[in-house]
Amino acid sequence: MLPIKTKKELDKKLRSKSPIKSLGLVPTMGALHQGHMALVEKAVSENDQVVVSIFVNPTQFNNSDDLKKYPKDLKKDLALIENISSEIIVFAPSVDEIYQKYIVSKKYDFHGLDKVMEGEFRDDHFNGVGTIVEQLFKIISPDKAYFGEKDFQQLCIIKKLVETQKIPVQIIPCPIIRESHGLAMSSRNERLSMEMRLKAGFIYKTLKTAKDKFGTKSALKVKEWVDNQLLKNDDFELEYFEIADVETLTPLKRKINNRKYRAFIAVYAEEVRLIDNIALN
Template sequence: MKVLTTVKALQHQLKQPDKSPVGLVPTMGALHEGHLSLMKNAAADCPVIVVSIYVNPTQFNDKDDLRNYPRNLEKDLGMLATVLREDDIVFTPDDKEIYPQKDTRVFDFGNLDKVMEALHRPGHFNGVAQVVSRLFEIVKPDMAYFGIKDFQQVAVVRELVRQSGSGIRIVPNPIVREADGLAMSSRNQLLDPARRKEAPVIYRTISAASRMLRKNDIPEIKDFVKKEIERSGNFVLEYFEIVDDIELIPLKRKTEMKDSSKYYGCIAVRAGRIRLIDNIRVLLV
């Protein structure tokens, strides 16, 4: 693999023959097996993939969250060396490479930027759109790979591509979980031992909620989720919503569900200063 830090060096490398299609895997580092699964899937589709490692400041509405976000480039590169091929590229730019000038663009994603994560992290998805669109401009990928754990982010990026007309294919990848069911996340390593031990309650609860939908209505299910998550006092529920997979409109009653749509139960939990998110497909039958 080649480790490059500048836009110029990256674009020069991508001009070489036999570099198409190009796959992009955007990350903020602090890599785990979930990230590696993205890269393996990308490598199966593309003769060359670009893995970006960049902690994007414009998507953090909490300065403490930005400051505390785990960073260990040496460890990340060691993990990447186990899955990337000779021609694959790791792109590790600094702020000036990504934003040579202040990015003042404001995006309009309609309802996608008005619910769930957007309510609790104002400006987050505008920052995501800024950095993703910039990476698309730099790399010009044919395909880009994202984990479905960040369910709302995938919907936003798809809308970004639709608005831009770039034709980039967004490839969502399944959630990768720890042995105890906790969705893999770079933030898991920030949990204290007690909360980490209890964190599998998140997946257990949304799994139970998905089964409840067959006999219970959404208000009852939301009450159940809140009680289960907050039972021990170690976690606070920020939201649990059942939404469609296109517009992400939260449902109030299960009678609103349509046979032609797919629905997901999406959750965000606060463990002290750490936020954890997860989701699960839900079915009426």
């Protein structure tokens, strides 16, 4: 399996496959794991043709060191994809191919979805996400695009992008895939020591207990409890824990009947930033 590197080559490949009744896209930054593979398998089951993009997007990194350290293993990625289907098209462009001379983000109005949680701590991050996702949608013109719920805020942002930019694509949310001890699968997990990777199951365990407590306690009490749990654990540094409305991502102050809420967390372990979330009701 050989990746396609240019937009021109990709267009030629897709035209050679026509007519395609349904084209699915799984956008990734590589360093693929079983969470990504679950997205790819779902895409293959629902479309005539699937494109997996592999591109580490520089405009969504607010930390240059994080960009440098982001894991890359294209050979391994291609092997994982080919195990699912040799008919999948892999688009792995260079930064120059996507951005030409100007590596800058387009500015978007995400109606406040980008101002909380990740947006509060990662300046301009979601403009970078929007820029590359809109580019990929324009280049590939998929009918469906698949995104994991681990990045739930990103999923909300992309839905808003599609709505505001009037892009004709259906966004398919896919459940979080977890390691056996509960840690949400992420490419960044590769940067953890094996000991820390096992310990990091603590994050999901904390979220599950927070969900139980949310049934009887106020959001403030649940937040205080989570803060205390992280303070007592020297292995992790809490960046934020937030309970928010799933539609607006507005931080919860008082529960309202018939509203859906989700808990979001970001922590550092061995200088690696890990995020997770859980539906509360």
